Every structure is written in structure tokens, then in C-alpha cells.
Amino acid sequence: MKSIFFHLMPYPELPPDFPEQHRSVWVDIDPKLYDPTVGHQTYNAYLDQLEFAAQCGFDAVGINEHHSNGYGLMPSPNIIAAALSRNCPDTNIVVLGDSVALYNPPLRVAEEIAMLDGITGGRMIAGFPVGSPMDTIYAYGQNPATLRERYHEGVDLIRQAWTSDEVFSFNGNYNKLRYVNVWPRPVQQPHPPIWIPGGGSVDTWDWCAAEDLVYCYLSYFGYKAGLRTMQGFWKKVQELGKETNPFQGGFAQFVAVADTEAEAWDLYREPAEYFFNTCLHVYAGYADPPGYKTPNTVRAGVEGMVERAAREATARREASAADAAKAGSAKPSFGSKKLSFEEMVEKGYIILGNPTQVTEQVHELATTMNVGHLMVFSHFGNMDPELVKMNTEMYATKVMPEVAGLFEDEYEDHWWPQADHQLAPVGSRAQ
């Protein structure tokens, strides 16, 4: 099993009363809360953490794209990938991913990933998400009724651009291009592996299963809650009579390792509470714009990940308002009851413990969900850099070796950069 050190890059200094004073961490978060000096320090600290994870031996480092978001400071993941590409010469980089429909034309994604593949010598994995409603519909003004068609057309364009050895014309409904000709070409041929981050759309299960693409569920709610979604995907794979190769699946998981369980409870409480109670303070009105879901998903009653985050935040907010009303408080507030650290761990949002306990849970996650690619959140919330370092190193040295062999003997990972096709680092990267 591959372990990917994944970073969300949250803004670490949202005020303690953020949930009470602000409606949402996403879309209409107050611009005045952003301090460029903090941003400067944060970007560099996070890049250090990604580079450290690469040095520790993670199979890859992973990043993603969000807009107008207090818990995701990467509007352009490719810029972060470019920053990493020179300092992580031996590590694969998972961009999970570029929200294809937001690029005009999406050919830009084909070009930038090809550039990154050239710099890294063939160590890129290209993720193509539809993108969350907050990012695509609200922050970037895409029309929900046409977003998915635009997205699929964009992915089709990128794949054709990478694989065609001729200059060609692309006559799409949303992209009219007389000359398609990606220069440079990716090192990996025919193209870097393509992973699709999904949030629960049943049509995405169908598509990934049919096209042999990796389906990744980037959940914040842990493996216990994510099981149904992954099972939905594997059921589609089985219905097509295909092999349920765990390397065709990916999942994201918060992990908190320490020497002892007691120490882990002590160390990780604050950053976990910051993430789940402040960073996920998302206004429910941004979670489900009409048209974002396919009719099949509506009919199946499947709830997306950000929709769940917003729903849970709303439920806590309503409970808090009810308590305030009982107490006779008339003061309006956006605030909500806090999710306790104990609940986060009990429900599996966070895998916590000593190395043995974490290893057992990661093993259980991988085998019950049948996933061969684990996106590990070793950093979350406003975690202190030294603690990130410790968490990263302990996972890499004490957990990863115990789970690395999972699935490797039985299955081939067709969705990973192939070492025998990679180019050796050159120039200063070689040192």
C-alpha cells in the first residue's frame, strides 16, 4: 500500500471566536482575516513539511485545489507542485487535483502537468476533480447545470492532448480549439496516472469503473463513515466484471501518532478541534446548489462530503441556538456546539494512538475499504510545526513499514509512476 503525505494547507490563525462571529470558512470568509505575513510564514512552513515528508520516505506528497477557503490555501496546486518539484527529487507528487472545468481552456492543465512531469522526470500523478460546489459554483461562478458536462469534456480534451501524436482540432461544446498541440510532452507515456477525487456521486463511480481510473474518496470523516462510498465504487467495478484491484482506490485519513496513546490524546486535541470546529465551519447554503448532483445521485440519496460537513455544522449550530434560547440568550450568533475530540476519534475521523494502534487501524481501513492508496493527513488544523514533524516521522518510520506490503504481492499498481520509466534527477536536483 502506498502512503501519500497529504496537505490541505489551512490558514492557522483564524480567531478563536470565528464560528460565533462568521457565517462560513468558505466562499464568503472575511478577507480582512487574512494576514499576508502569516500567509508568507505559513506557505513556507507547509512547503517545509511536504519536503520533510518526502525525506522521511513517504511514497508521495499530495496537494489539492480550493478557492476562497480558510482551510485550503492552494487556489493553484500546480504552483505548490512546482515549488516541490525541485526540492523533492525522488518523491512522486500527487496533484489531487486540478479542477478541470475551471481552466479555460483545460489544455492549461495538460500543459502544466506535462511541465511538472518534465521537471520531476516522470513523478507526477494527475488528479481531476469536478471540484466542490463552493469552489466551482460559488467562488468561480460556474453554472451547476453544465459543470459536469464541461468537466468531462475538459478531461477528454486533456487525455486526447496527451496521447495524440498529431496536431488536432477539438470541437467541444465548451471548448473550440483549432490547434491542440501540447508542448512539452509528459515524460510518462502515454500520460501520468489519472486519479479522480470523488465526493459520493454515483455517476463518478460508474465512470471510474468503466474507464479504469483511480477513484479517491477525500473524506474528512474517516474510514468508518467512508466505507459505504468505497463499497459503492467497488460494486460498480464488480458489475463490470473487472478486478477489484485496491490500487484503483484511494482514501484520505487524519492520523495522529505518538509514543503512547495518552500522549496522542494530549498532543493532538487542539489542532483537531481547530480543524473540525473552525475550519469546517461551512455555511450549509453553499453545500448543495441545484444541478451540482446528477439525478442518479439525488435519486440514490447519496450525500457528498462537503454537504455532510455543512450539515453537521448546521446541526451543531441549531443545537447551540436551542441551548441559547433555553438559557434566555437573545444574542444572535453563528456559533455552534463543538464536536469533541473524543467524538472525532470514536467515530474514526482521526486514527489516533501509539504506532501499534495506528498500524492496526490503518490496516483495518485498507482491508475493509480495499484501498491501496492512502492519503495521510499528518498535519491538520493549526498543528505546531514540531508536532507535524513528529507525526510525519513516526508514521513514516513506525507505521508505514508495517502497511507498505499490503496488496503489493497480489496486485499490480497500474496507477502509479513506473520507476523504470522515470528519469534520474539532473543538475542541482541530482545533489
Added chain:
Amino acid sequence: MSGSTPLAGHFAPGTLPYRDGHIGVVELGEGPTVGYLHGMLGNPGVHAVLEELAAAGHHVVAPSLPGFTGSSEPDGLRNLHDWVVATSEVVDVAGLTGAPLVASSVGAMLALELAAVRPEAFGSMVLVAPFGLWDDSDPVADPFGTTLSVQRAMLTEDTTASAAFFDDPSDLPADMVVEHGVHRYLTRTAAAQLIWPLPEWGLADRLHRVSNPVTLVHGAKDRIIPASYLERWAGALPNAVGTHLLDDAGHQADFDQPAAVARIAAAAFA
């Protein structure tokens, strides 16, 4: 007209063939034909303004635009041009060509777009709170960046006025509850497609082509399009023949004050 479609439930008492699918349609009353082009709430079955128009002595024909209540999922509708062509086809299929028209909200916007290129599509028009203009100093509100319950409160002043759309009958079978939910979602999707992210597609530059007499109606408590837009429309249309600001009415004044809208229409079409 064919019978009801099992998928549409009470949203579409009748259907008409349209391209490879169908459109839902409500038809009632006797007398001169009047068309009704719905707003964001679609035609959730036989609703009050249709009954009031029929009671005023009209043969009312109310087609549902593609994707809205009781119609097939739209195919090939990607931009405003596609929608205007589709509206033109719907008007013809429903037998409304040249008839006087009551239109609301997104339907009123499409009626104006069509009238700008095909004035003969309609006779006189009574338009309730059309989308299509934008003023930075008094912007149109966002009805989609919000929860469903808030959106409902934005659509009508009295939230019970939209019950036919939002609330299922208590005796609706379980499978139909699911399908109604899907139809509601598709209706809201179609409305979002027409007015997202901002409901301004350059219509102001085309309004000089609208020669039809237009009577304008606006809810004084419209929480989506400010009531000030009533006068903006009156100033922008070359043949605005009357304006009516209805108290105790929200964005879909045709749902909040159906009798008043029908009276205004009867007077306009007399």
C-alpha cells in the same frame, strides 16, 4: 394532449411531445387562449393563478419549460441562445403562438428574450418580476447560495403559497416521493441554469426590439429582485403600458397574489 406521465406525478397533469421527450402542461378553462410561462417554481400541477385566469374567462395553457416540473430532462441546452430557441418551440408546441401571455420570473425573462427576436410569438404580455436587468447599486439577490428553506422564503412572501411545489401530498406513494424530489431538484437546476451566476445576459441591449405591449407586476416584498426594478423595467421597455406593485407579495407574486395577477391580466388582455 396525452395523459399524465408516471414520473412527473401531480406536477404534470398532461404532457406534450417535445424533441425526443416531452413537456409537462396544465390546461384549463374556456374562452380566448392565454399562455402562462412559469417562474422558478415551475407549474406544480394546477396552481392558483391558472385557476384564477380560467375563472376570469380564459382558456389557459401553461407549458413547463424543459427540465421544469413534469418535463423531460433538458438535452442540449447549454446557453441562453439554446434556451430562447427551446422557448420558441415550446410556445409553438403548446399552441400559444401569438397569444397573450402571463409570464413570471425566469419565464418572463425568456419571454422578453424571445419577443426581442420573434415579436409575433406573443400578443400582449403581463410580466411578473422578470429577471434580466442588473444594477450594481441595487443588486439582485442570490437565491441559490442559501439553504432550501431560505430559498423557499425568498420566493414567496407567504411560504404556504409555494406548498404545491415544496410539499408532497401526504398520500403520495413512497416511490413518487423520491421522483417528486428529483423533479424538484431538476426544476431548481433549470432555474439556476438560467440565472446563475448573475441574471444578466445583455437583455437590456435587446429590449428595443420588444414591440409587444407589456404590463409589469412586481411584489413589493420581493426578496430576490428589489421592487425598484419595476421602474427600471418600465423605463427600459419601449412599450410598457402599465405597472403594478402588489403589497404582501414576494418574488413570485403570481403565487402570493394569484387573484390580483389574474385581474391585472384580464384588464390588460381585454
